[in-house]
């Protein structure tokens with residue numbers, strides 16, 4: 183389908199699938215900003231229907247707009263743009279493929295779907311020369327997809343790193359500031375519309391890993407899927423980790439890091455990883471609180487760029503969705519398409535074992551002479567250089583907190599296994615990375 187059939191009076195038909203946190207806000211904006219949207223698109227945007235799971239609930243919507251048959255809505259002749267806001271993978275995959283293959287452009291906020299099926303979806307969009315837009319899928323309202331695919335299209339990106347999950351940032355910020363209870367804070371993130379339907383996706387890092395896969399794919403012009411991303415969540419972080427982090431002048435953040443890894447004499451590789459890390463209080467990411475997100479992009483010529491704002495919540499996410507709807511609608515009216523998938527570089531993924539970082543190792547130890555030297559010897563044996571060691575507590579509560587210089591993940595893992603065998607070490611209670619410092 184091209185824009186040829188659209189004139190200034192011919193409406194562009196929009197179908198919204200899902201009327202939850204984000205879908206309801208998208209419908210509100212479509213209904214409240216009719217005139218402005220028409221001016222920006224160059225033709226009216228006509229809401230053709232809203233697919234819901236249960237039509238019996240009173241949502242105050244025009245009943246003629248509401249349907250439980252999402253598939254039939256997608257396939258209506260008067261629908262030009264399908265907005266998928268149901269979540270999950272299999273049903274949205276079928277609906278999005280049906281939309282694209284019948285020549286409709288698609289806007290989605292569904293990072294789980296994209297991080298598994300971008301290839302298939304991009305090919306379906308290519309086959310019908312239509313748009314597949316997903317600004318809302320990464321960092322909610324914050325423009326990150328469009329800057330990477332358009333503004334920086336003439337530069338070489340080296341690193342995209344930051345905080346891209348609002349729920350975990352909300353929880354970690356509360357734990358850091360008030361020692362708040364983990365479960366209560368998670369429930370509050372759900373009430374505010376930040377958390378996924380299954381919050382495991384947030385707290386175990388699946389959501390951040392899906393976003394890292396999308397960011398790495400577009401930043402490095404390669405296909406990266408969720409299974410390529412090394413992932414660790416926040417469910418094992420304790421108040422004691424925060425105490426130790428604060429004593430070191432740090433806080434703890436769940437970071438998503440996508441990096442170009444140079445190989446001397448060879449092709450660059452990609453590292454994409456998600457884990458909770460200590461971040462010095464002086465680092466810009468340390469001050470990102472609540473459900474806010476921040477993404478730092480480092481590019482060869484642009485230098486460092488930082489994007490900050492609301493990464494979750496119904497209205498902020500709907501803002502990004504609506505930006506995409508307007509773009510897709512303009513393309514319908516004027517002809518043309520937005521950027522298509524770019525995967526020409528086809529870079530390989532570097533295993534996490536090859537990636538050097540600094541580490542923080544917290545262990546319970548016997549409060550005896552010789553413990554420190556035995557522990558230090560294990561680090562030395564595995565070639566991991568120690569930066570600082572602190573003893574916290576005493577007697578049966580004695581703990582050693584070791585911060586290392588840069589070491590590879592594989593050397594650190596071997597050190598931790600050896601420490602666990604030491605008679606004096608009761609338990610290695612946590613191993614976290616330290617980011618934002620280079621020593």
Ligand SMILES: NC(=O)c1ccc[n+]([C@@H]2O[C@H](COP(=O)([O-])OP(=O)(O)OC[C@H]3O[C@@H](n4cnc5c(N)ncnc54)[C@H](O)[C@@H]3O)[C@@H](O)[C@H]2O)c1
Nearest residue numbers: 200201202203204233234235267268269291292494495499
């Ligand atoms: N909430 C956020 O902050 C946020 C931010 C960015 C991206 N997202 C993404 O946006 C999408 C929607 O998120 P949400 O928070 O609005 O979720 P939600 O659970 O609030 O809404 C999803 C809605 O889809 C409905 N639904 C389920 N099956 C359906 C079916 N067969 N037909 C029609 N409707 C059906 C559900 O009843 C629910 O109302 C997800 O992919 C999510 O990952 C959400």
Ligand SMILES: N[C@@H](CCO)C(=O)O
Nearest residue numbers: 347348349376378494
């Ligand atoms: N559950 C996600 C929604 C935004 O993608 C978050 O907390 O960031």
Ligand code: NA
Nearest residue numbers: 317320322324
């Ligand atoms: Na965004």
